[in-house]
Amino acid sequence: MLGFIGCGNMGSAIIKGIIDSGIDPKNMYAYDHHKEKILNTNSKINICSNNIEVVNKSKYIFLAIKPHLYNEVLQAIKDHLTYDKIIIIMAAGYTIKQAEEIIGNKKIVRIMPNTPALIKQGFITISYNNKLSIEEKNIIINLLKNIGTVKEINEDLMNAYSSITGSGPAFVYLFIEAMADAALLLGIPKKEAYEAISTMIIGSAKLLLETSKHPAELRDMVTSPSGTTIEGIRTLEEKAFRSSIIECVVNTYKKNLDIKNIR
Numbered sequence: 001m002l003g004f005i006g007c008g009n010m011g012s013a014i015i016k017g018i019i020d021s022g023i024d025p026k027n028m029y030a031y032d033h034h035k036e037k038i039l040n041t042n043s044k045i046n047i048c049s050n051n052i053e054v055v056n057k058s059k060y061i062f063l064a065i066k067p068h069l070y071n072e073v074l075q076a077i078k079d080h081l082t083y084d085k086i087i088i089i090m091a092a093g094y095t096i097k098q099a100e101e102i103i104g105n106k107k108i109v110r111i112m113p114n115t116p117a118l119i120k121q122g123f124i125t126i127s128y129n130n131k132l133s134i135e136e137k138n139i140i141i142n143l144l145k146n147i148g149t150v151k152e153i154n155e156d157l158m159n160a161y162s163s164i165t166g167s168g169p170a171f172v173y174l175f176i177e178a179m180a181d182a183a184l185l186l187g188i189p190k191k192e193a194y195e196a197i198s199t200m201i202i203g204s205a206k207l208l209l210e211t212s213k214h215p216a217e218l219r220d221m222v223t224s225p226s227g228t229t230i231e232g233i234r235t236l237e238e239k240a241f242r243s244s245i246i247e248c249v250v251n252t253y254k255k256n257l258d259i260k261n262i263r
């Protein structure tokens with residue numbers, strides 16, 4: 001049985017992605033202060049009256065609430081988290097050790113998912129404490145494979161991945177918005193622009209993945225001598241595009257370390 005505490009952006013993306021993959025919502029239990037958010041995921045999911053009911057009914061419990069609420073909620077459910085249950089944490093910056101300080105020696109999994117999980121295109125990094133068996137790890141990996149690519153990592157890298165793949169979709173959408181504004185300026189209607197730009201990004205990313213060529217080589221393939229693209233590249237270099245992206249990710253990473261101020 002799967003349990004979900006919090007059905008906001010990330011909780012609902014995981015729930016919907018998992019249900020779309022064929023897992024029966026009758027085996028899923030959820031609680032959120034906003035009942036409509038649970039209902040929006042799927043009308044057949046079991047709606048609990050509180051978080052303790054979620055924990056009592058479930059073996060795998062996803063904690064999809066904001067980081068600053070973690071201590072309070074873990075404290076509230078800890079007596080119901082028996083040793084067979086597995087709690088899956090996903091809050092930016094919140095470590096397995098911090099969870100252990102509240103709930104003790106229970107089975108804890110830390111993941112960093114992203115919103116494309118909604119359409120089974122997520123990228124999910126995963127780490128565990130030493131309480132899980134190989135079989136339990138495999139069950140969770142296989143469950144998460146229903147919503148995207150799963151990568152086991154050393155927990156030390158979780159905040160780095162959070163800044164790249166967790167937050168990354170927001171940065172990509174900002175890029176898409178900017179490209180679409182430019183397209184609009186040049187006469188392409190916004191809706192057409194979103195389709196064209198998204199398809200271009202998917203194609204470019206797939207080309208990189210499928211050829212394993214260096215990104216610079218693929219960029220060179222687009223950039224003809226005395227051509228048009230080099231004018232755009234020159235502009236991005238002048239405007240410190242790369243440095244902006246690096247600073248963007250580093251500042252995002254730093255915020256992961258400032259857990260008390262993440263809301």
Ligand SMILES: NC(=O)C1=CN([C@@H]2O[C@H](COP(=O)(O)OP(=O)(O)OC[C@H]3O[C@@H](n4cnc5c(N)ncnc54)[C@H](OP(=O)(O)O)[C@@H]3O)[C@@H](O)[C@H]2O)C=CC1
Nearest residue numbers: 006007008009010011032033064065066067091092113166
């Ligand atoms: N959004 C993303 O792309 C990603 C988010 N995460 C992590 O996932 C977690 C959730 O983020 P996100 O889904 O964006 O947040 P949301 O605010 O969208 O969702 C959290 C939901 O939980 C509800 N909630 C608050 N307190 C409780 C409680 N005590 N019991 C049950 N439900 C409660 C909230 O209600 P209310 O609004 O009333 O507080 C809200 O509906 C965060 O820790 C975040 O760091 C990780 C990777 C990506």
Ligand SMILES: O=C(O)[C@@H]1CCC=N1
Nearest residue numbers: 091092162166167262
């Ligand atoms: O913005 C946040 O804090 C969360 C973590 C990763 C993506 N969203």
